Amino acid sequence: MNSINKNGCSVCQPGKENYTTYTTKLGRKRVRMYQYDYRTEDGELFSCCAPTLEVCREKRDKWMKNR
Template identity: 55%
Template sequence: MKSLNNNGVSTCMAGQENYVYFNLMPRLRRKSRYCQYDYRHEEDGELFSTVAPTLEICRQRRDEWLKNKEGK
């Protein structure tokens, strides 16, 4: 499985996104696939990280975070 961090530190570079899908409980036969998502802000390098069922939801959350950040 791809990792989003190295020794607990995100490998996400400024202005980029990294994501990986994983199964929460692979032994259970129900749908438990999630997306772990990191995005590092271009200007100040602040890291946004979330987990959601789909990449689209992660990106929506990121967009909301960016709007709130710009509104400060």
């Protein structure tokens, strides 16, 4: 299994993004999700889960705009 964490902490470097996929069950249907981390140049971490990488990046962009 690929992971973007080590000992429960994000390994995301400043100014970079990391992501991995996992599957989960939604009712009877299996759904692929993305776990996404982005760390700003000054070290602040954004993390989310969404059904596509594009949605993760949209959430990150919104977060960046509002911080």
